[in-house]
Amino acid sequence: MHPFTITIDGPAGVGKSTVARMLAKELSAVFLDTGASYRAVTLAAMNAGIDPADTVSVLEMMDRTVFEFKHTGDVLKVTIDGRDATEAIRQPQVTENVKFIAGQPQLRSQLVILQKQFAAQFDRVVTEGRDQGTVVFPDAAFKFFLTADSKERTRRRHEELTAAGKEIDFAVLHKQIASRDASDKNRTASPLKPASDAIGINTTDIDARGVVNRMLEVINAKNG
Ligand code: DC
Numbered sequence: 001m002h003p004f005t006i007t008i009d010g011p012a013g014v015g016k017s018t019v020a021r022m023l024a025k026e027l028s029a030v031f032l033d034t035g036a037s038y039r040a041v042t043l044a045a046m047n048a049g050i051d052p053a054d055t056v057s058v059l060e061m062m063d064r065t066v067f068e069f070k071h072t073g074d075v076l077k078v079t080i081d082g083r084d085a086t087e088a089i090r091q092p093q094v095t096e097n098v099k100f101i102a103g104q105p106q107l108r109s110q111l112v113i114l115q116k117q118f119a120a121q122f123d124r125v126v127t128e129g130r131d132q133g134t135v136v137f138p139d140a141a142f143k144f145f146l147t148a149d150s151k152e153r154t155r156r157r158h159e160e161l162t163a164a165g166k167e168i169d170f171a172v173l174h175k176q177i178a179s180r181d182a183s184d185k186n187r188t189a190s191p192l193k194p195a196s197d198a199i200g201i202n203t204t205d206i207d208a209r210g211v212v213n214r215m216l217e218v219i220n221a222k223n224g
Contacts, residue, residue, distance in 0.1 A: 003123035004029075005139075006219070007132035010146035011192060012180045013153030016128040018208045019146070021074060023215055029124035032069075033076050034132060035098075037111045039089035040067050042098045044080050052100035055107060062110055069118055092168075095176070102130075105189040112136050130184055133195035142219055145194035146211070148204045153177055 006029070008020050017033050024031035042052055044065050050057045068079045078085045088094070101107050108131075115136055119125045127136070133143035148156075154174040161168055184192040194200060199218055203211050 004141035005119060005124075005137045006126045006142045006144070006215075007137050007140045007195075007198075008126065008128040008144045008146060009130055009133050009192065009194065009198070010128075011130075011148075011153065011184060012177050013157040014146040014148045015156060015203055015208055015211065016146055019203075019211050019215070020126045020128040022208060022212045024124075024126040025074075026212065026216060027124060027126065027219075029126045030071060030119075030122040031076065032115065032118055032125055032127040034111075034115050034127060034129035034136070036069065036076055036078050036089060037067065037114055038098050038102050039094050040069075040078050040080055040085060041107065041111065042094050042101050043085055043089050043091070045101070046093065046097065047080075052097045055104045058101065058104075058107060059110070062107070067114065069114075095180075099180070099183040099187075103183065103187045103189055108189050130192040131190035133198050134193060135190045138195070142215070142222070143195050143198040144215060144218075145198040145200045147200065147202050150174065150177055150181065152204045 006023065008016050010016050020033070021031045041058065041062060044067070045052045045058050045061055048061050050061055052058065066081050070077045070079070075086065078089055112135065115127070119127060119137070129136070133140060133145065151174065154170060154177050157177065158168065158170055158173055201211055201214055206214070
């Protein structure tokens, strides 16, 4: 198979990371979780005592901070100025504040540069986020857009958090997911939407393996 980029976009909790990681493995490609870059900037701002809504200060902070995304096996390791932040970027407070970073075009364009630099190092990349097919990799070889019922997405996220020993009320989590959907879809800067040439997959009743198989069918049909 030739070098290629595959984009997977969709809302919170739809299973993008799981599917992207599995697909990358099948295709000997590198997996890029772009949400991690938004989360890393959010965390770095919070750690520096900067209001994530203060775009000018966040931009200055980004200029003097080194963000690194490295693969160690299946895990995308995130460091901020050399310090491991892989787990810390998943904190609920970061999830809560990430919309301030994701909603700012100047900050997004800095992160898009980082995402493109990362992808340029590899022949094959499976990248996931909200704007990968629409804005960051408009020429990707294959574009997928995942959807799932919000209750089902909440159930999956709840299961994940419970397995990680983190307790959260289902209704609270459902509300958080609905609020993230609204801010991802309604922002003016690179909102969450399918690219016109994306293939939509409703994953409500399909598990991750089934979604990956469906993607492989599409890829193999084209690549022969
Ligand atoms: O995928 P995630 O939940 O880790 O992403 C965290 C937030 O980052 C998400 O709510 C919106 C933002 N994001 C984005 O705006 N564009 C991307 N390509 C990826 C994530």
